[in-house]
Structure formats: structure tokens, C-alpha cells
Amino acid sequence: MQNSLKNIFPNFSNELISTIEENGSLQDFETGTILMRTGQYIKNTVLITKGKIKIYREGEDGGEFLMYYLQPGQACAISMICTAKSEKSQIMAKVVEDVTVMMIPLQMMDKWMMEHRTWYEFVIDTYRSRFEEVLEVVDNIAFRSMDERLEFYLKRHSDTCGCQEVNLSHQEIASELNTSREVVSRLLKKMEQRGLVKLNRNQIELLK
Amino acid sequence: MQNSLKNIFPNFSNELISTIEENGSLQDFETGTILMRTGQYIKNTVLITKGKIKIYREGEDGGEFLMYYLQPGQACAISMICTAKSEKSQIMAKVVEDVTVMMIPLQMMDKWMMEHRTWYEFVIDTYRSRFEEVLEVVDNIAFRSMDERLEFYLKRHSDTCGCQEVNLSHQEIASELNTSREVVSRLLKKMEQRGLVKLNRNQIELLK
DNA sequence: AACGCACAGTAACATTTATCACAGAAGATT
DNA sequence: AATCTTCTGTGATAAATGTTACTGTGCGTT
Numbered sequence: 001m002q003n004s005l006k007n008i009f010p011n012f013s014n015e016l017i018s019t020i021e022e023n024g025s026l027q028d029f030e031t032g033t034i035l036m037r038t039g040q041y042i043k044n045t046v047l048i049t050k051g052k053i054k055i056y057r058e059g060e061d062g063g064e065f066l067m068y069y070l071q072p073g074q075a076c077a078i079s080m081i082c083t084a085k086s087e088k089s090q091i092m093a094k095v096v097e098d099v100t101v102m103m104i105p106l107q108m109m110d111k112w113m114m115e116h117r118t119w120y121e122f123v124i125d126t127y128r129s130r131f132e133e134v135l136e137v138v139d140n141i142a143f144r145s146m147d148e149r150l151e152f153y154l155k156r157h158s159d160t161c162g163c164q165e166v167n168l169s170h171q172e173i174a175s176e177l178n179t180s181r182e183v184v185s186r187l188l189k190k191m192e193q194r195g196l197v198k199l200n201r202n203q204i205e206l207l208k
Numbered sequence: 209m210q211n212s213l214k215n216i217f218p219n220f221s222n223e224l225i226s227t228i229e230e231n232g233s234l235q236d237f238e239t240g241t242i243l244m245r246t247g248q249y250i251k252n253t254v255l256i257t258k259g260k261i262k263i264y265r266e267g268e269d270g271g272e273f274l275m276y277y278l279q280p281g282q283a284c285a286i287s288m289i290c291t292a293k294s295e296k297s298q299i300m301a302k303v304v305e306d307v308t309v310m311m312i313p314l315q316m317m318d319k320w321m322m323e324h325r326t327w328y329e330f331v332i333d334t335y336r337s338r339f340e341e342v343l344e345v346v347d348n349i350a351f352r353s354m355d356e357r358l359e360f361y362l363k364r365h366s367d368t369c370g371c372q373e374v375n376l377s378h379q380e381i382a383s384e385l386n387t388s389r390e391v392v393s394r395l396l397k398k399m400e401q402r403g404l405v406k407l408n409r410n411q412i413e414l415l416k
Numbered sequence: 417a418a419c420g421c422a423c424a425g426t427a428a429c430a431t432t433t434a435t436c437a438c439a440g441a442a443g444a445t446t
Numbered sequence: 447a448a449t450c451t452t453c454t455g456t457g458a459t460a461a462a463t464g465t466t467a468c469t470g471t472g473c474g475t476t
Contacts, residue, residue, distance in 0.1 A: 065350050081336040090343050127335050128289040134342050135298050141349045142273050142386050178350050
């Protein structure tokens, strides 16, 4: 166990790993579980050790506008920021691949910042990388048109999962980009004509 | 001096105030100065004691897409995040009202986090509030149409400056919302017809 | 085989936003 | 006063995106 946590968070010191194991609790959640809801108070800092979590903003119409994904070795920046003041969450977090997470009581957050250099660095780095990711989202919606955003979206998918197939329906993609299915279908068809993708049912193959 | 810094940052402990005065340097910058540029390395953490700084993202066409403003008592979250790893900035920072800022060498950042509880809290709170502000920006561009965004923009202006007048040209507003002047003119005209604003040259009065 | 259902393609149309073209109004400069 | 510049207003048009409506297709269930 010590070993596996160390593998997933290689930068953590051994003492920190032990401390986490003493104070945190490992929990499993199934795909579809909503771990955090807009307006909800946050009671734990969350480290992901397995699976994948989607962080998104919910539109009035139920759209799930994608901010970013959390994967093993990462942590929820929002939960860190908010726990520090026990604030309300401003986003939604949904499990998209069965996860195992380490739940850490909020009091530990501050304490460890002072006691564990590697925790401090991890937290700062988490803030930085998530902030950057959100800035990139802003860039995309502010400056790019839908076809560019769609291409970017698909590229990001294949980058994070390491494969060339995106197994999502047009409807799901539309929801994450806050547009309609028809638009996604149209744009994908154009991309297919340009030879960038091959379209199958519930699957998009990236060719280039 | 000790007194004034304490007034602007009331939560800072007296020891922290003294430490800041020993290690930081006060600097003035005129309106129009660009304090930070996309891609530039960051060497200081910046505390604002006077004036106003605009944080924005630059479009290819030179647009200045507004993220948020920094005012006295606040700090640049980006500079804090990036200094910690001496990373490149992802944004632009421009003085929009002559400022006085306290520049703090990046080495202090980490050191004080451990030594000064009030600094730690300030930094965490800065992260949190800026993150939230950026999330709100995402909300606006993702889910709202231009007329709503314009109303929100004007409201935010009057909230932060405390007055009912916005002294900007339509062109400047258009740039910050990444749209064109014509669109802003038209939408403002509609708002005037609805009795929400009164339009003067280089000034918009908010009526409600 | 027949049916139901989620997914995908597409045409027609509506709406929003961007762009172009031009004109007038308010200040600033000479 | 005459001239210039910047800011604002507005019509015409184009382009992108959203909406409606309908069709077809693959797949699982009965």
C-alpha cells in the first residue's frame, strides 16, 4: 500500500506518505457518482489514486461544460482552496471512470502545509496547473470558433487517454462544449471530409 | 509607512508588515505600463497598495480580454503561483490607474508561507478568490449572450469603483469583451431604450 | 422478424454576432 | 472659424451557430 501511494505520488516524502495513510481514508466511487456539487460545502481534500473525474460547470439546461479532468496523481484544486476556508464549491465533479480517492480531512490541509515541504510543493503546483488549465479554457471559448474548439477537444482526449479513439456520442461532446448535437455532427462530418477523423458509432478515430 | 501598509492589508500581522517592509520595495508605475507579459518569467510577487491593474489575456488581434482587476489590498495570484516555480506568466497585466506596488522577491514567498500564518492565509485566499473570478468569466462567456455579458460587465465596474459612471469608450469595452465596437454601441443603445443607462461621450451612466 | 431506442446525418430556417460602409457629433488643434 | 481626430450611431450584409423537423441506421429485446 505504502508502495502504491508512493508510486502514484512519487514526489511525496516517505513521512508524508505515512501521514496520509494514517489520516486519510481510501474510498471507491462508481462511474456516474457526483462527488461535488455547485453550492455544496467541501469537507475533504481529494487525491485521486485510480480512475478519472470530470470537473465541469453546470448550465441551466443541464449542460456539463468541461473544465478539465483529474487523473491518478492529481488532486482537486477546488477542494484544497475551499477546505482552507470551508467554502462552497463553485463547480461540479463527476466520476467518469471508477475511481479510488484518498479523502483527507480539511484540518490536515493547513497542518501539512507547514510540516511537509513536499505537500506544500504539491499544493502550489496543483493550484498553478489548474489555474493554467482554466485560463486555456477561457482562451478557447473567448478566441476560438467551434470547429477549432472541437479539434482541440478531441486532441486533448487522445492526449490524456493515450489512444486514438474517442468513445463518446456526439451528444456528450456537445454538452461538454455547450453546443448542440447537430453542430457537432456537422463539424465532425467536415473533419471527416478533410481526412482528420473516421466516424463510427459512439466512436471517433483520430487519423492525424 | 508601517501604518499605511497595515491599513491596506489589515489582516497581516505586525511582524509580517515589518518583514515586508524590510524585504520588499515600493515602486510606482504609470497608467499604461505593462507589468507582466504573456510568456515572460516572473521574478516578484506583487502587492497592490494604490491604483488599479488590469489582468487580461491577449488575442492575436491585440484584443485585451478582461479577466479581472487588482486593487489595493490585493495581490497577483499568478505572480504567486509562478514565482513558486519561477514559471512563465500566462497573462498580461497592465496599469489602468497609476499604481504603487510592493515587489517581493520570489524567495520570500515560500519562506513566509511557513513563518507567517497571516501571509499563508492571504495567499490561500488570493488563490481562491481569483480562481472563482476566472470561473465566473468562464460562466459568462460559455453560457451568456453578449447583451447579458455587457450588463454584467458594467455592473461589475460600478461595483468595484463604487460609482455609477463608467468612463470608457465603446471601443475599449468591445476589446475587453472580445467583440466589435459596433456591437457594443448597438447593445448599449438598446439598454438606453430600456432605461438602464444614459449614454454620454466616453461615459456610461448606470441608472438602475 | 418486428419493435423500440439511442445515435447519427442533413436540410431549412432563425438568431446572434461580425464586418463593412458611411455619416454625424463632440472635442481638440491650428 | 476651419480643420482634424476620435467617438458614436446605424443600415446592409455576411458568417457562424442554434433550432426544428425529419430520416435513416445499427443494435438489443421481445
